[in-house]
Amino acid sequence: MTEHTLTVAGVAVDTRHWIGGERVASAETFTDVSPIDGSVLGEISRGTAAEADLAVAAAKAAFPAWATTSRAERARILHAVADGVEKRIEDLAIVETTDNGALLRSHRRGVMPRVAHNFRFFADRLLNLDHEDFETRGHTNHVSWDPAGPSVLITPWNAPLMLSTWKVAPALAAGNTVVLKPAEWTPLTASLLADIAAEAGLPAGVLNIVQGYGSEIGDALTSHPDVRRISFTGSVPTAQRITQSAAANLTPLSLELGGKSPLLVFADADLDLAAGLAVEQYDNAGQVCLAATRILVEETVAEEFTRRFVEKAAAIVQGDPRDEATDIGPNIHERQLEKIDGFVRRAVEAGARAVIGGHRGEGRYYAPTLLTDVAQDSEIVQEEVFGPVLTLQTFTTEDEAVQLANDTRFGLAATLATGDRDRAARVTQRLVAGTVWVNCFFVRDLQAPFGGSRHSGVGREGGTWSFDFYCDLKNTVTAPKGWNNHG
Structure with a gap:
């Protein structure tokens, strides 16, 4: 073990950020504590605006190649990530239970298998993403989903890896590159995801993970002019700050907020x-x-x-x-x-x-x-x-x-x-x-739109709705005449 590695129930977890395909340490750290017994799990690299800039720059640099990678190849890599998750379900389950206090049996049987399913579902949906062409006075309309660019994803602590990959998977499938900021109370499984993604062959810079407090790194991410999408799950007050931060750049937002259902x-x-x-x-x-x-x-x-x-x-x-x-x-x-x-x-x-x-x-x-x-x-x-x-x-x-x-x-x-x-x-x-x-509760299908009304959120994700958010939709209208060749 190194100074940048902690061990949870025998599982080694790197405590540094993951930026541009490399581990990056910060000068400062924050303490991660288990809610089960209050024990200190370790010291985690505490990112600032400097790490935010590095991560967005890495995502921006990796975007052109990833955006032009074929749908089939992107889907293949996402399935490989899912394979890696399935191989490490036990590791992911015990680390997340220790980090956030949710049931180990649920992580083993439901949550971590759902993490793998998140990647598989959006990989398969990508391959079937299509809109039938339609005619307008003899002209052909063709709808396409173009990758939007670097995306900042900010996720909560109550289901850390599942909710992170609910965003990461469609963003990557769409051809976007990602900067993920997990909640500071539960950073560990996001670090393991970086290892899994790298082993699956995800190119450097396509997925970046930065840790830290929202007030220190979150604002730098959400106000960054090179960020093209922001997806956030969390509280209304934090969403209001993110909205204000993103406003200067008119960065599109997807917000899944609180409830009182x-x-x-x-x-x-x-x-x-x-x-x-x-x-x-x-x-x-x-x-x-x-x-x-x-x-x-x-x-x-x-x-x-x-x-x-x-x-x-x-x-x-x-x-x-x-x-x-x-x-x-x-x-x-x-x-x-x-x-x-x-x-x-x-x-x-x-x-x-x-x-x-x-x-x-x-x-x-x-x-x-x-x-x-x-x-x-x-x-x-x-x-x-x-x-x-x-x-x-x-x-x-x-x-x-x-x-x-x-x-x-x-x-x-x-x-x-x-x-x-x-x-x-x-x-x-x-x-x-x-x-x-x-007459039921918590039956959720990734094909369905998900989000809230009023102060519970802005926008919908899930199924094709996720691609609608993470992409720039384009309609190409082609005239029937004007061609030199007739093939």
């Missing part, structure tokens, strides 16, 4: 199913942007629903995420834990009642919490907590349910439990959300 439970629903869906919202210790944290239940079944919910929630096992029996691990950081606890304490002081939970556990664990007696205009109902905290309110009519569901500044997702197909059709049409689940 509702779960509507009607009296005609399967209440056991509905209660199970509600308990699912504690997944990843509530650190899921799509989580339906506002449970809205028809008044006539509220008591029975609550009974079933409490019964199911009692079976949740909270503990070490490396244990196969654990259902909920720790929250990511002491700062986040204090934020969660502050939300709950203020809600209780304002009159809310904790049906379950409402308090911290040992270390960085927060007890799964359900609060009732909350006002619609209260902080706990209107603001994103990003922890294992749900609220429960009741409604008496369908109109009231929809009104309550839409009455926040967010619009990322919504979940609906009902046994009436006609009601499902009526209500989903009226809900303000980028994704609506009916």
Whole structure:
């Protein structure tokens, strides 16, 4: 091991940036800590504007060759990256669990296989990316997707590698070069991705990874005049800063932001199913942007629903995420834990009642919490907590349910439990959300558009929508006459 390498459960991870196909160290570092037990994992290179400039320059230099690489060759390399991910699923899983506290079993069985699938899906979609030519007064229109240029991708800590590759894969498939900045609380699997990509034959400079704080390196990336696309997943305040930073260069943005999503439970629903869906919202210790944290239940079944919910929630096992029996691990950081606890304490002081939970556990664990007696205009109902905290309110009519569901500044997702197909059709049409689940939760397909409305985001990614964002769409109109040759 070298001074720039740390070891996590026997897995070596380089702590330096990855720029232009080489490891680059910074003069300063920041400390990476595991949320499981507070142990120090290591010191990570702390990038500044200097590293941002280096990374963008490397991406710019690599862009012409990568943009003109054939679709087939780009797809082949992305499949090779997926192969590399699959060979290292165990390494990636244990490193990410240690770094962000999410369940090891989920990383092994779902998250890391999804990382590989991200690359395979967009590689295959690239090969089938097409729009049928069409005629205008005898002239032929041909639509093409041209690579846009260097792209800055800024990703969060709650699903670090999966959400990074959800952006990296389509950007690379589109022919863009990339500068990825992972969240400073969870930088490790991004470093492993650099190794995997290099081994897969991705040319130097096509993928660059820089680590550090948003205030020190993020602004330099998002304001850089050579950046052609910015994709960000995270908080509304950070998105507002990025938008201002990008404005001078009119850099196109894709923003997937927070949520305060509702779960509507009607009296005609399967209440056991509905209660199970509600308990699912504690997944990843509530650190899921799509989580339906506002449970809205028809008044006539509220008591029975609550009974079933409490019964199911009692079976949740909270503990070490490396244990196969654990259902909920720790929250990511002491700062986040204090934020969660502050939300709950203020809600209780304002009159809310904790049906379950409402308090911290040992270390960085927060007890799964359900609060009732909350006002619609209260902080706990209107603001994103990003922890294992749900609220429960009741409604008496369908109109009231929809009104309550839409009455926040967010619009990322919504979940609906009902046994009436006609009601499902009526209500989903009226809900303000980028994704609506009916009698299910968290079923996601990469073919579908993904994003939010209102303060939950700008734009959509997924399927062809990703290529629409990462490319400059061109329409070429050709006249039927004027040719010297007739072949």
